[in-house]
Amino acid sequence: MRKISTKFHLPEYAAGLLTSLFLNTGFAQTTPAPSEQAPLARVEVAGRADVDERPYERFVKAMDFFDAESPKLAPQSKLRFRLVTKHRSARVDELKLAVTGPTVHIPLELMPQNFFTIERNARALHEDATVRSNRKNGTFDWSVDVRTPGLPRNTRRLGDLRLQCRIELLAAKLGQHVFSPLYFVQTAAGADPCALRNTSMLLIGDEPIFAVTLVQGARRQVLPAASLYGGSLPSWTKAITGDWLGRDHLFEVPLWDASWPDDTLVELEPMRTVQANATEAEPPPASELLQSVTRESLARWVIEGRTSGKDVEGVFGHPEVIQFSHGDASWVFRTETGSGKIISAVPVLGILLKPERKLKELHLIIGPGGIVKQYQLEEMVLRF
Template sequence: MAQAPAPASAPIQSVTVPYVRAPVDKSYRKMLAGVARFERDHAFAPAASLRFRLLPRLPATTMEGVSLRIAGERISVPLALDADHRFALPHNAEAEREDAAVLANRRADSLTWRAAIHSPGVAQGTRRLGDLRLECRVGIEAGLVSNSSPIFGWLSDALGSADQVCTSADGNYLFFADRPVFSVTVRHGARADVLPFSMLYAGGRLTAADLRFCDCQVLLDRSYYAPIFDPAWPDDSIVEFAYIQDAPVAAP
């Protein structure tokens, strides 16, 4: 009895597996939205340029050798980091079409991200308030902050936009100084106000359980809130830092 011919083997198909974004890797599209927000609100810091910055989040995080790239289904674009782990974000149409991610060669939960906006001529150990106002708007628009404790209530739908977060006294947008802070003073003209303790160290009210949800874990002693929500402080107001190692020592 004649046998029916065996069916022809189906051709082997190749499948492109897209990059799957980890929860804390950053959306390239959202970061481009942050760049657009910087351009739209540039009047807060008209002489400044925009860069982004990587910071450690976990105690075990090492920043030595960290690298960064834009990663999509078919595209991988390395990003140059400076000595302070800051970088500029270029526009890449293909990466935007592919809904790429911006990711580092580290565990996604080991880093935190911030906008870095510095007007020229601002003295070392100080920040300009308008720069901080713009950093907040860009950071929220770009989706940089990943705090998830209930204490950071602005991550809820009730306070979800940059305009709400950055203009509200309850916005809770954390900034980080270069070194551990002893006190922070805001000055403009003859007015000078020392920020209360509640505006330092993430409000001084994080429990050990809360801290693991805050991207300030290893930067808690550098963290502070600024009065970016208060229109009584003009953009040219200066935020001055007294650092812990420079603080006066009480006599025995």
């Protein structure tokens, strides 16, 4: 009898599962969408079992919901859908997609980055057709994308993201989601799920992200590092998964915060590639409290492309670390003051009240060689 050996890689399996469970919506494209004149490859899908697919009806519900609510939340936006691979080993070459039913077969045109749109078809709806790929079940995250054309690179609009959230949770339901009992109590009472402070929607940027800033006129707010890389996920999930595909692209924004109007811009500052820097720097202090540090004092001894992460750790102690598979790591040093720190630590109470919190954070990207590639020091007053 031939011996069969099966290897089970828990981190990769768990990462794929959790990406499916928590990465609800908001996949952004990395290249501009093609114009109407740009050539697009037509594809066809042969019938097969165990394929990755979603009911066609869900896409129709998404389009109906978009038509009803976009005039208010995102009047200039466009609705698309997207497939994003959940596993590093997944193949996307020769990917094919079609609306498929007993007598219906409508090939779909795939844009760059696997975006696509769908037309309404009465027969497909009547036949309970599916939107089917030629890949095995579980290969992709299927997502909604709402985007206003003409925005600067790495910039999203808050109203677009709010509508995107509502389409996914109230209409399309293309992803798999995990919610707390509190969520079901609130939504059963008629609450808008995307306006709940305890709803976390993970979004994904066009490229690896270093910082997220909300901008509305002269008002600017840098979001805390916990808004990046799935920082809101429970600690046990992050402990077993480590890095996963696309984690350095993840971000969250306070969709529920009505003080930020729908035309607020969400600026995503990308991670940079930094060359070795020969600029002379002062020796680091023996030790220093983060609370007393200023940007000016920090700039005297922290030089991007030169300063060692060990020097920073020697001054401020041990950071919160997220290690990415490509070699870079996110380091965060944080101090928090005020009563909000205590209230936020109380289960349920902190979620419901979201008290004012005063944070000071030093966020760094440390390269594979242990050198600081990028950093920022921010003080912020938050209610999330």
